Amino acid sequence: MALLEIRNLVVEFGRFRAVDGVDLTVEAGEILCVVGESGSGKSVSMLAVMGLIGWPGKVSADVMRFDGIDLLGLSPRARRKLVGRDIAMVFQEPTTSLNPCYPVGWQIAESLRAHNAVPRAQVRDRVIELLDQVGIPAPASRLGAFPHQLSGGMNQRVMIAMAISCNPRLLIADEPTTALDVTIQKQILDLLVDLQSKRGMALALITHDMGVVAETAHRVQVMYAGQMVEEQPTEALFTKPHHPYTAALLAALPERAMGASRLPTIPGMVPGIDDRPVGCLFNPRCGRVQEICRTSAPPLIGEAAKFRCYFPLGESA
Amino acid sequence: MLRFLLRRVTLIIPTFIGVTLASFLLIHAVPGDPIEVRVGEHGIAPERLAILRHEFGLDQPLWKQFADYEVQVASGHLGASTVTHQPVWDEFLTLFPATVELSVCALIFALVIGLPLGVIAAVKRGTAFDYGLMGVSVTGASMPIFWWGLMMILVFSVSLGWTPVAGRIGDAFFVEPWSGFMLIDSWFSDDDGAFASAVSHLILPTIVLGTIPLATIARMTRSAMLEVLGDDFIRTARAKGLSPLRVVIVHALRNALIPVVTVIGLQVGALLGGAILTETIFAWPGVGHWLIEAIQRRDYPVLQGGTLLIAVLVMAVNLGVDVTYGFLNPRIRK
């Protein structure tokens, strides 16, 4: 049984479908990467898993199970027991994601206390231990530091310490390095992968950096305009992408574009609320577009490699 | 912090001169001086009037009178009332606790009701409760105190007979004024009904004086909360699995308090202005009541000294607010 299993997830804001029928499966202990341009619904679908989509957003799914528990059937209180303990999340902006009014040590301790993760008397020691595990030097002296006194990278380490404080089985990291300096990005990614393998937890890593995907992921899911357009194990995806959008993302990788005078880019933008095309959502930007793509939406097909395209690449048609 | 305090203290001197000058000019712009008001319509012999005027220094040119007053204040003397001949400082000290008691009660009333209302309106934004509350608070914030006070007296004192009309305590009670705060003094008095009487005298003036700050605090809390509730760290707090109440109070309100405290500080000046009107309506024997009487009697030393002391008070409160602000906001703490 998969750790997290979601079928046909839909998140709507008014008449806008930010997430449009996404399937999401995370096995225990694996690293799943979710890629796609900004606005493709990556954050929203993860927030839906956390139960953090508030009014006016509406979440529905045919199946939404964590460790066999139906998440949508849980009372809000029961769901809050899971969230922050068994499923935890790290966000894109570390500095604004921490409360400016409280010391970082206090904020980590709050998570431990909320879920009674350790006896009260041991909370302080456990916080120091967590800060040490995420690579913060002199952890005991940082307990009283406020977020504005730490760098972005340090704050992200604090966020990670907070997220892993109750030994989650699934850690969701939503572009955890996008807001950081390039030199720090690698350190934070290494930390996440290291924690993942040491603790055996599953990691759902959202990124739009294909290079990161190649290095870390076991499996990759490509999102476009609220839909999942392709899903494959990492190696297969890089050697044999099926969806033209995936191929375009790969072509934009610097090491694949050797010889070209400039990096290829995908023309156009992810459709928003008012310009969703009929048929395949990618058709206005697709190089392989045919008549049927403009009239009828392709279904998700395939077993080991799933994709949503009438004219996939790499098929000897 | 020390440099900040020093800078604030050096600002006090020009403020003093400004306040005394303004009150001096305003008082002298009103026709009649203390002697004329005292002798009333009967009048006295012009020679006698001239002698009295000379005694009070009123025959001097205005600039000289002002300069003399400034020198006197600078040497630490506020002078004595031209009516009672008591030192201004002594009278102020006797009456001041009554004003503080009323103002503090009004502020507590405004906070205890305004803060929760603002928080609830923000959490339930866009609902009938939110719109209703904001409508009422616009009315509340622009309520004319005089009219509001008289309406409250008409309804609760005259028609319903629930509360007394005037004063701090019933005539039947004699309470030793050792702290000057009637609630405290009556609590420790041997008379059984004294405390209840003091409370019933305080209720209406507290509500009347507290209405404007209540409305302002509720609106300010709502808008500060709305802003904070959209912040990233609120999402983090919810992602930790905290209860909604804890997210709102511990995470959101704690941040929203920073702007709200500033507004409360700004309210204190307005509160003292309102206290003057409220004390007059309810015959509350405080500083405001005292100043209004001083205007009627052209009691120059009381008016100027009293205004100056209130200005000092407002500055002290604002300083206190700034210090609190630094305490609440770790980002500006050093």
Ligand SMILES: Nc1ncnc2c1ncn2[C@@H]1O[C@H](COP(=O)(O)OP(=O)(O)O)[C@@H](O)[C@H]1O
């Ligand atoms: N609270 C919201 N209300 C309305 N629209 C939203 C909200 N949150 C996200 N969206 C929209 O949903 C779409 C997907 O957003 P998101 O999941 O953040 O994209 P990304 O893949 O970059 O993380 C975007 O078009 C965004 O504007």
Ligand SMILES: [Mg+2]
């Ligand atoms: Mg995002």
